[in-house]
Amino acid sequence: MVLVCVWVWAVTAAHSQQVSDMILYNGKIITVDDSSFTSRLGTIAQAMHVKDGKILHIGTNDQIRPMASSTTKVIDLKGRTVIPGIIDTHEHPYDWNPVTPAIIKKVLTDDIAVTRVMDGSPEENVKAFPGVLAEAVNKAKPGEWIYIIFTLGKNYEYSQSGNGGFGRMGLDPKVFNALDGQRIPKEMLDSAAPNNPIFLHDVFVPTELNQKGIDETIKVFPDPCTNRLVPEGNTKCLGSPANDPMRWTFSDVIMRDHYPQLVEIHRLGLEWWAGYGLTAYASNAYTPSNLRVYRDLDSKGQMPVRNMWTWNWHPEMFSDPFLLTDVATRVGEGSDYLWYGGGGPTFGLNCTAAKPLPSSKLAKDPSLQLPQRLQSCRFAPGSFAAKALYDFVKAGGRYINFHMSGDEDIDSIMNIIIKASQDAGMTEEQIRAKRHGFDHGVMFPRPDQIPTMKRYGFLASGDGYEIAQASPAVFDVFGETVADWVVPKKRLVEGGIYNSLEVDRPLSATDLTIISASLAPMINRKGWDGKVYASGQSVDRETALKIATTWGSYYLLREKQLGSLEPGKFADFAVLDRDYLTIPADDIKDIRVLMTVVGGKVVHLVPSVARETGMQPAGAQVTLGGPAAQW
Numbered sequence: 001m002v003l004v005c006v007w008v009w010a011v012t013a014a015h016s017q018q019v020s021d022m023i024l025y026n027g028k029i030i031t032v033d034d035s036s037f038t039s040r041l042g043t044i045a046q047a048m049h050v051k052d053g054k055i056l057h058i059g060t061n062d063q064i065r066p067m068a069s070s071t072t073k074v075i076d077l078k079g080r081t082v083i084p085g086i087i088d089t090h091e092h093p094y095d096w097n098p099v100t101p102a103i104i105k106k107v108l109t110d111d112i113a114v115t116r117v118m119d120g121s122p123e124e125n126v127k128a129f130p131g132v133l134a135e136a137v138n139k140a141k142p143g144e145w146i147y148i149i150f151t152l153g154k155n156y157e158y159s160q161s162g163n164g165g166f167g168r169m170g171l172d173p174k175v176f177n178a179l180d181g182q183r184i185p186k187e188m189l190d191s192a193a194p195n196n197p198i199f200l201h202d203v204f205v206p207t208e209l210n211q212k213g214i215d216e217t218i219k220v221f222p223d224p225c226t227n228r229l230v231p232e233g234n235t236k237c238l239g240s241p242a243n244d245p246m247r248w249t250f251s252d253v254i255m256r257d258h259y260p261q262l263v264e265i266h267r268l269g270l271e272w273w274a275g276y277g278l279t280a281y282a283s284n285a286y287t288p289s290n291l292r293v294y295r296d297l298d299s300k301g302q303m304p305v306r307n308m309w310t311w312n313w314h315p316e317m318f319s320d321p322f323l324l325t326d327v328a329t330r331v332g333e334g335s336d337y338l339w340y341g342g343g344g345p346t347f348g349l350n351c352t353a354a355k356p357l358p359s360s361k362l363a364k365d366p367s368l369q370l371p372q373r374l375q376s377c378r379f380a381p382g383s384f385a386a387k388a389l390y391d392f393v394k395a396g397g398r399y400i401n402f403h404m405s406g407d408e409d410i411d412s413i414m415n416i417i418i419k420a421s422q423d424a425g426m427t428e429e430q431i432r433a434k435r436h437g438f439d440h441g442v443m444f445p446r447p448d449q450i451p452t453m454k455r456y457g458f459l460a461s462g463d464g465y466e467i468a469q470a471s472p473a474v475f476d477v478f479g480e481t482v483a484d485w486v487v488p489k490k491r492l493v494e495g496g497i498y499n500s501l502e503v504d505r506p507l508s509a510t511d512l513t514i515i516s517a518s519l520a521p522m523i524n525r526k527g528w529d530g531k532v533y534a535s536g537q538s539v540d541r542e543t544a545l546k547i548a549t550t551w552g553s554y555y556l557l558r559e560k561q562l563g564s565l566e567p568g569k570f571a572d573f574a575v576l577d578r579d580y581l582t583i584p585a586d587d588i589k590d591i592r593v594l595m596t597v598v599g600g601k602v603v604h605l606v607p608s609v610a611r612e613t614g615m616q617p618a619g620a621q622v623t624l625g626g627p628a629a630q631w
Contacts, residue, residue: 017602017618019073022050022571025061027077028579031565032084035550037496039542042564048082050571053600057567075613081579083545084565085279085572085598086514087552089461090401090439090502092283094290097269098250099149099203100508102624107265112258113145122158122178125150129184133192142195145213145254150178150202154511157528159204162466163504164350164405164442166473168528170361179206186210199249203506207246217245220253225314242313248287255289266293268620269508270304274603275621275628276507276514277574277593279305280562282341282401282461282555284312294338303337304603304619306572308556310401311343315388318345321395328397332557336570336599341557342398345388348409351377352443354482361476379412386416393420399436400459400555407444407485414452432457437555439502441487442466443474450495459555460499462487462547464518467525471533484534489522493543500552511627513593519548520589541580541588571600575609577631592631606631 025047034042047064049057057064068074097103101117108115114136118125129148136146152158160177161167168175178184179202189198189210197213209217214229221227225237229245237243255262273281285291290309297303311327318324330340378385393399399417404410421431437459438444445453445460453460467487475483492499503518525538539547553563561570575595580588596604596619604619606628621628 017605017615019050019600019602020052021069021072022075022600023064023068023072024048024050024075024077024082025065027080027082027575028581029058029082029565030084030545030580031058032546032550033564033566035546035554035559035564037493039540041542041545045565048565048573050597050600053571055565055567055569055571058565073613077575078612080594081576081581082565082573083277083576083580084549084563085574085596086277086519086548087500087556087563088278088281088502088514088518089500089552089555090283090403090463090504091273091278091281092286092504093269093273093281093508094251094266094283094286094293095247096203096506096508097266097272099151099201099506100269100272101149101151102626103265103268103272103508103620104149106268106624107261108147110139112261113147113254114140115147115149117149117151119151121153121174122150122176123174125178126183129178130188130192133189133198137193137196140193140196144196145216146193146196146198147250147254148198148200149509150200151509152203152506156505156510156512156517159469159505162442162469163403163440163463164466164470164474166442166470166477168469169473169477171472171476171529177206178202179208181208184208189213199254201246201250203509205244205246207249209245209249213249217249217253220256221248225316237314237316242286248289251289251293252287262289263293263296267297267302267304268624270297271603271620272508272624272626274304274596274598275593275619275626277576277596278514279572279574279596279598280307280552280556280558281305282308282310284343284401285309286312298335298338305598306337306556306558306562308339308341308401308558309334310341312347312402315345315385318388318391324391324395324397328392328395331398336561339557342400344392344397344399344402346378346385347403348405348413348438349376349378350405350443351380351408351412352406352482353408353446354443354478354485356477357479360478377406377408377412379409379416381412386412389413389416390420393417393436394424396424398434401437401461402439404438404440404444405442407446407449410438410444410449413438414449414456414458417458418456428456435459435498435555435557437461439463440466440504442470443482443485445488445491446485447491450491450497453497454495458497460492460497461502461555462489462492462499462522463502463504464521465503465505467521467533468517468528471525472527472529472531475527475533480534484537486534486537487522488534488537489539489543489547490537493539498551498554499547500555501548513591514548515591515593516589519544522547523585523588541585545580570598572598592628594631604628
C-alpha cells in the first residue's frame with residue numbers, strides 16, 4: 001500500500017506545475033469582461049500578470065512586463081490567443097474516465113481486471129467479440145472481473161442516439177447498438193465465462209453484464225432503487241439515474257478493493273479534460289465513490305479542474321424532512337475546487353407538444369419505438385416526480401443540472417417551481433436568485449416559453465453536440481418548425497436568458513474536443529450529415545465564446561471568481577494555437593488548446609510550448625500519448 005501511494009504521488013507531481021508568479025505577454029488576451037447579451041467581448045489585452053493563483057493585472061506589454069521580479073516566470077505568447085477557461089455546465093468525467101482507453105491502459109493492469117478495448121465499427125466489434133472474450137477469459141483468474149470497452153469511433157460516428165433519444169435514429173443504417181442484448185446475448189457471456197464476472201460498456205451509456213457480474217453488483221448495491229438488476233425490480237422507484245449500472249459498476253463494484261488506482265484514473269481523467277481548455281464544470285454526483293474520490297483529491301490540492309457537483313441519488317429519500325432540508329439548503333458549500341450547487345428529485349423525459357409528420361421515418365417505421373417515449377411526461381400533475389419537485393423547491397432547493405429533452409416537461413417543471421416558491425412565501429426576486437435551470441435543450445425552449453424563463457430567472461444549459469447529433473432526426477420527425485427548438489441559442493440570447501455550453505459526451509474516447517463538438521456547432525448549426533439545420537438559431541463566434549465562458553460561471557454560482565480574465569478572479573485560462581476571432585468560421589472546430597492553467601497551475605502543456613517556455617509538458621492528453629502529445 002505504501003508503494004502504491006508513493007507511485008500515485010510521484011505521478012501527480014509530474015503532471016502539474018504550480019507557478020506562483022507568472023507574466024504572459026505579447027499575446028491576444030480576450031478577457032470576456034463584458035457579460036452583456038451582446039457580441040461585445042470587452043477588453044482585449046496584450047499581457048497578464050498572475051500571482052498566487054489569481055489575476056493581478058491586465059494590460060499592455062509595457063504596463064505588465066516591468067512588474068516581473070527575479071522569481072517571476074515570464075512567458076512570451078508570440079501573438080497567440082488566450083481565452084478564459086471553458087466552463088461546461090453538464091458534463092460527466094466520472095462516467096467517461098473509466099472508458100478512456102489511454103487512461104485505463106495506463107492504470108488498470110490485468111491483475112486488477114482483465115480489460116480490453118474494441119475500437120472498430122459496431123459490425124467489426126460484434127464479429128471480433130467472441131475471440132476477444134475467449135482471450136480475456138483465458139487470461140483471467142477465477143473470480144476476476146473482465147471489463148471490455150466498446151468505442152464509438154474517433155469522431156463519435158458510431159453513436160446511435162442523443163440525449164433525447166434521437167441521434168441518428170435509423171437515419172444512418174451503418175450505425176447500431178452493439179450492446180443491445182441481442183447481438184451479444186447474456187447467455188453467451190454466461191457460457192463463455194462461468195467463473196468470471198463480465199462488464200461490457202460502450203463509451204456512452206449501454207452496458208451488459210453476465211449473471212456473475214449481476215450477482216457482484218447486488219452484493220454492493222442490494223437496494224432495487226439503486227440497482228435495477230435486483231430481481232425484485234424497481235417498480236416502486238422513481239427511476240433516478242442512480243439505479244443505472246453504467247454509473248457505478250466500474251468505480252463502485254469492480255474497483256471497490258483498488259481505491260488508489262481508482263483515484264488515479266479519475267485524476268488523470270480530469271487532467272485529460274483540462275486538455276480541451278476546460279477549467280470548471282457541473283455534474284451530478286452519481287455514485288458514492290464520486291464524492292469520496294473528488295473530496296480526497298480536493299483535500300490534497302490535486303483537483304486539476306473545478307467541479308460544481310449536484311445531487312442525483314434516491315428521490316424517494318426526500319420523504320425524510322431532515323434529509324430534504326439538508327440537501328435543499330447546502331447550495332454554495334464547499335471549496336474553490338469542489339462545491340455543491342443544487343440538484344433535485346429526478347430528470348425530465350421526451351415529453352413534447354410536437355406531433356410527428358405523417359411522412360417521417362418515425363411514422364413509417366414502428367421499430368424506432370419513439371411515439372411512446374414522446375408521450376412520457378415525468379412531471380405531469382399528480383405524479384410522484386411533480387410532488388417530489390414541489391417539496392424540494394418549497395424546502396428551499398435549487399433545481400439544476402438535470403437531463404431534459406422535451407418542451408412539455410419544461411412547462412410542467414416551471415409551473416411546479418413557481419407554485420412551490422410562491423407557497424414558500426418567496427418573491428419573484430427571490431425565485432430569480434435561486435437560478436433554477438434546465439439542461440441539454442434537445443427540444444426546448446419553444447418561443448412562447450422564453451418570457452416565463454426570463455421573468456423567473458430560469459437558466460438554460462445547452463448541449464451543443466445535440467445540434468449535430470439530433471437535428472437531422474428531429475427535422476425528419478417533426479419538420480423545420482421543431483428543428484428550430486433544438487438548442488436554440490439565438491432565441492435564448494435575444495430573450496436575455498443566461499445560457500451555457502455542454503457536451504455530455506465521452507470526448508476522451510474520441511479525437512473530438514469541446515470546441516469542435518459543442519462550440520463550433522452553435523455557430524455553424526451543422527448536423528452529422530453535413531446539412532445546416534435551423535440556421536436562424538446560430539450565434540456569432542463572440543456570443544459562442546460568452547456562452548462557453550462567462551455565462552457558464554453564472555450557472556456555477558461563481559461569476560465573481562470565474563468566467564472572465566479580470567483582476568481578482570482566478571487565473572483560469574487557455575492558450576490557443578490560432579486567433580479565434582479572425583480565422584475562418586469553418587476553421588474554429590480545428591482549434592487546438594496548447595496550454596491550460598487553473599488557479600495559476602499549468603495542468604496542460606503541449607511539448608512545443610513546453611520547449612519554448614523551459615517548462616515540462618503536462619497533462620494526461622500529453623503524457624499518455626493523446627493527439628496533443630504531437631503538438
